[in-house]
């Protein structure tokens with residue numbers, strides 16, 4: 348056995364015994380060799396941190412060689428640097444530069460390196476001020492590299508995985524090997540192959556030992572089977588930070604269609620709590636201050652990003668919670684009277700959709716931008732029961748018959764007692780239950796359903812606002828999740844962003860609402876006359892608008908039409924080059940011709 352191997356084995360034995368290995372140098376070992384090995388190892392180990400230095404050195408060597416051999420190549424090098432910069436900015440996503448900032452950084456580095464190299468090849472790398480420029484530029488451009496969180500996370504993972512063979516031997520899983528690994532915001536996950544005869548149960552039994560060997564906090568490691576179900580594979584999830592330790596900023600909408608499950612926030616193991624709301628009614632409960640409104644904000648942020656959903660909302664606390672979303676809400680009821688009408692219209696919509704489906708021989712309404720789902724969000728349901736009890740049969744009707752026709756309810760309330768829910772069928776029809784913290788143990792069953800407390804759903808132990816348990820067809824074990832938090836600014840920005848892209852209800856639903864208000868129409872095109880009038884009024888307003896344009900709310904009030912109707916007409920007129928958006932939400936005509 349070589350001397351070096353002997354030393355490594357000795358060092359391992361010492362580590363196993365809890366002792367710190369030290370490098371021993373004796374007379375047999377030549378110092379320069381050992382120093383070179385140590386330096387070489389350090390240069391390799393810290394290759395990520397030293398990458399800017401390596402890149403700079405490569406540039407200098409490249410420039411020196413090319414300056415003497417091919418000084419006329421500089422235009423090609425400049426062109427190549429520029430092309431690389433454009434490609435990084437344009438299609439960098441394909442090589443893993445997922446964020447805009449990363450793409451811009453790569454483009455800047457490519458361009459700066461190309462420009463410096465071209466100049467140094469033409470003039471010589473020592474031509475003043477090229478050396479000074481290189482040192483300063485490399486240092487400044489290295490700062491974002493050193494600070495980059497994802498790079499640092501990846502390096503940490505690489506180092507932990509490099510130590511895996513040692514760890515595996517120490518904890519009694521010799522022979523297991525890493526197959527792939529990925530770092531993310533919370534830590535990393537990796538797929539492992541087990542040695543012959545080892546099983547998932549062996550690994551599960553070693554979790555505390557793995558946590559100790561990796562130096563993580565207790566509870567940071569989860570072991571799972573791999574998706575392909577192979578008995579000799581497992582997946583390791585390692586958390587660097589507790590995902591629930593602090594409020595979690597909303598990363599933006601996770602869906603672009605109601606058919607996709609919405610990401611409400613991470614579970615404790617940092618996997619996303621994704622829930623489908625297509626053809627499902629939802630009940631959200633929890634004491635005051637437990638984060639229900641925060642949960643509704645996450646839902647709203649996702650729903651308004653779906654072009655196949657029309658959102659109606661009832662907020663009898665004078666629109667306090669939902670008003671900030673008003674620009675994306677097709678109808679917002681803030682008084683009992685408005686709530687009654689809104690729910691009556693929703694029933695008319697569901698009935699009209701049901702008969703349209705029956706006529707076409709179809710069973711379900713498939714939401715699309717032309718035939719959107721209708722989602723009715725009701726904040727503080729108990730207020731509706733108290734102030735508009737005559738609307739409860741309508742919510743019952745929607746809860747019982749709305750699924751197939753994609754008319755669904757999302758209701759939030761503190762304690763969904765039979766009284767608070769209006770003694771109807773609404774609660775029993777709720778397929779998705781989200782429970783934030785409750786005060787009393789018995790309230791768990793009120794929100795999540797009979798027997799859930801005994802089955803381990805302990806919503807009374809949730810210890811921070813925004814934490815919740817979710818029970819849904821795709822979530823049947825109690826796992827704590829924490830909802831993302833949207834700041835007021837995020838809500839305003841998101842609502843502004845999507846206000847111009849909200850869909851309008853389909854013709855079947857609109858006609859049903861108009862008939863519910865005006866009685867059955869004898870005309871086959873009931874709204875034609877009104878549409879003509881509204882369009883004339885709209886054009887009048889746009890063509891006489893001042894330079895700063897008319898606001899959309901003004902156009903809504905003056906024409907008496909819905910916000911989506913106004914936006915659709917504005918889009919059509921803008922496409923025809925007849926109107927222009929002067930600034931966000933301000934429009935006027937391009938010419939003053941009449942239509």
Ligand SMILES: Nc1ncnc2c1ncn2[C@@H]1O[C@H](COP(=O)(O)OP(=O)(O)OP(=O)(O)O)[C@@H](O)[C@H]1O
Pocket residue numbers: 593594595633634635636637638639640641642761812813814829830831832
């Ligand atoms: N997901 C979250 N993460 C961190 N903090 C949160 C979260 N959601 C809410 N909070 C904090 O808790 C406070 C109360 O939240 P929220 O208003 O959503 O509660 P609520 O249950 O709707 O209360 P109420 O019934 O009185 O309206 C918020 O001001 C916020 O500071």
